[in-house]
Amino acid sequence: MSRLVKVLFALAIMGWLSSHPGFAEEKGLTVFAAASMKNALDEVDAAYTARTGVKVTASYAASSVLAKQIDQGAPADVFLSADTDWMDYATRQNTIKAETRTNLLGNSIVLIAPKDSSIDKVAIAAGFDLAQLAGSGRIATGDVTSVPVGKYAKAALQRLGAWDAAAPKFAMAESVRAALTLVARGEAVLGIVYATDAKVEPQVKIIGTFPADSHPPIIYPVAATISAGASAGGYLAFLHSQAAKSIFEKYGFTFLVRPSS
Known part of the structure; x- marks a missing residue:
């Protein structure tokens, strides 16, 4: 060539x-x-x-x-x-x-409950008693030591003075979607997930939104x-x-x- x-x-x-x-x-x-x-x-x-x-x-x-x-x-x-x-x-x-x-x-983090839960809208602010709201049930979120949503959740609850009482009730999940599933199935009475997760799961409802200044920016x-x-x-x-x-x-x-x- x-x-x-x-x-x-x-x-x-x-x-x-x-x-x-x-x-x-x-x-x-x-x-x-x-x-x-x-x-x-x-x-x-x-x-x-x-x-x-x-x-x-x-x-x-x-x-x-x-x-x-x-x-x-x-x-x-x-x-x-x-x-x-x-x-x-x-x-x-x-x-x-x-x-x-x-x-x-x-993003933002929200408090959710199963769609058919009797728990209605709650105001999340200083003095918020999450432990009392959960009663004898479990609260689902990501692992608070490593999973981002769990870290945000713990930071917010500590800022609001609600962490110590609620901590024993937490079910730590491997991811935010795993926590979402626990609530959707009714295996947890409450959960803390991102607003975007709650938006795509029809079996849960948002009952409260955490103040943006209660946790580090998401x-x-x-x-x-x-x-x-x-x-x-x-x-x-x-x-x-x-x-x-x-x-x-x-x-x-x-x-x-x-x-x-």
Whole structure:
């Protein structure tokens, strides 16, 4: 093959690739995301795949579990945490690309009960007696030592003076969705979850919202992992888009960044 033919062939291939951008990058990526993001992120991922042809495989669990799995070498391109603590952990472990990190979403925590519970709306403020409200029943939330929703819940109850009395009644779950399920099934009379979780579970009702100043700000940071493939950049850009914003807000999340087009 002459040099001229080789050059023409290379130019033709480059032209074909430019008209098929998805082919030039990996056709899939893996996202590790906080359990509370499942419904919203599944829809975001479907929209991204429809637009780019890149398939997204999402793994959902407590942020603590995911951060440790990534640290142990689990293959992931993007990490979405339900708090800054576990993203800080990933930063310290050098498992994410710190320059790609942004605070993407916000949320709130609420008190829930089974849909058919006789417990009605309650005012959550200083002096709130959660232990008395629960009676002989259990209160479900994430593990207060590691799962973000549990950490937020404990911080709020301590601030309100309700933790010490209520602590023995808590059923610590492995994730916020596990806690949500306990309440939906009636295995716990109360639960503390994110507002976005309560929104997607028809078998529970919100009976109170925790004051925003009773706990640290609920922030969902996102970043590419240190081993991220070529598709991660485009995916992160889509998470910051107006299209993603509309979906996240539909599910009750607060969008913390200025959306791109």
